Amino acid sequence: xxxxxxxxxxxxxxxxxxxxxxxxxxxxxxxxxxxxxxxxxxxxxxxxxxxxxxxxxxxxxxxxxxxxxxxxxxxxxxxxxxxxxxxxxxxxxxxxxxxxxxxxxxxxxxxxxxxxxxxxxxxxxxxxxxxxxxxxxxxxxxxxxxxxxxxxxxxxxxxxxxxxxxxxxxxxxxxxxxxx
Numbered sequence: 001x002x003x004x005x006x007x008x009x010x011x012x013x014x015x016x017x018x019x020x021x022x023x024x025x026x027x028x029x030x031x032x033x034x035x036x037x038x039x040x041x042x043x044x045x046x047x048x049x050x051x052x053x054x055x056x057x058x059x060x061x062x063x064x065x066x067x068x069x070x071x072x073x074x075x076x077x078x079x080x081x082x083x084x085x086x087x088x089x090x091x092x093x094x095x096x097x098x099x100x101x102x103x104x105x106x107x108x109x110x111x112x113x114x115x116x117x118x119x120x121x122x123x124x125x126x127x128x129x130x131x132x133x134x135x136x137x138x139x140x141x142x143x144x145x146x147x148x149x150x151x152x153x154x155x156x157x158x159x160x161x162x163x164x165x166x167x168x169x170x171x172x173x174x175x176x177x178x179x180x
Contacts, residue, residue, distance in 0.1 A: 024176060025068045025087060034097075038065040041089075043156050044136055044173040052093050052100055052113040054160040057177075066091050071127060086127040086142050090116065101126040104141045104152055104164055111154055111162035128154070136173035 026037045040063045041050035048054040051064030068087045089102045091113065099116040103126035119126055127142035141164075144151025152164035153171030165171055 024178075025070045027070070031067075031069055036067040036090075036092075038067050040064070040177040041066050041137075041174045042177060044175060046156055046158055046160075046172075048156050048160050050089065050091075050102065050156070050174065052091055054156060054162075063177075064091060071123065086129055086145075088116070088126050089128060089139065102128075102154065102162065104143070104154075106143070106150075109152075109164055111152075111164050113162075124151075131168075133173055136175055138168060138171045138173060140168075140171075 024037050024039060026035075030036065040057070042048070042057045043050070047057045049057050049063050050066055053064075055064065057063060067090050069090055070085075070087050091100050091102075092098070093100050093113075100113045101116045101119065102111060103114050103119060104111055105114075106125060114126070116126065124142050128139040129142060129145045131138040131140060139154040141151030141154070144153070148166055152166055153168060155163045155165045155170060155172045157163055
């Protein structure tokens with residue numbers, strides 16, 4: 001009974017967090033037209049900006065931007081988690097503006113940015129369940145939505161390294177700052 005109540009609570013939080021983040025998700029149509037809803041994601045504790053190469057946040061300076069894209073888990077082949085809202089956290093890198101995503105490399109147990117097109121068979125590694133925590137967002141890897149032993153929360157340490165953590169209270173709390 002406790003498991004069912006916990007599952008219902010987690011599912012409710014997932015729907016609430018997705019509803020609050022809907023306005024910042026880039027649709028497939030806009031992504032195809034290269035029209036992104038860009039923003040800067042800043043970790044509350046370290047002040048690192050989420051990017052392929054993290055940098056400290058400096059207001060007023062040009063910072064690396066991200067954009068969310070929505071992927072229905074069933075379309076990604078993640079049948080066990082089709083009830084969850086999920087998104088990819090993308091960044092555009094290089095002169096050709098190649099799409100990179102933050103993902104959990106399951107075999108190595110670490111977080112890293114990888115080219116999205118090379119992860120076509122491993123979409124669950126780069127899908128995230130957003131969890132709103134006040135003014136911040138915590139990201140749980142889609143694999144962890146079903147079983148925390150399979151996926152982790154996204155965190156960044158004081159040296160700017162992305163790390164996989166199993167406890168929510170160790171996860172980074174990210175603030176969205178709109179790119180104007």
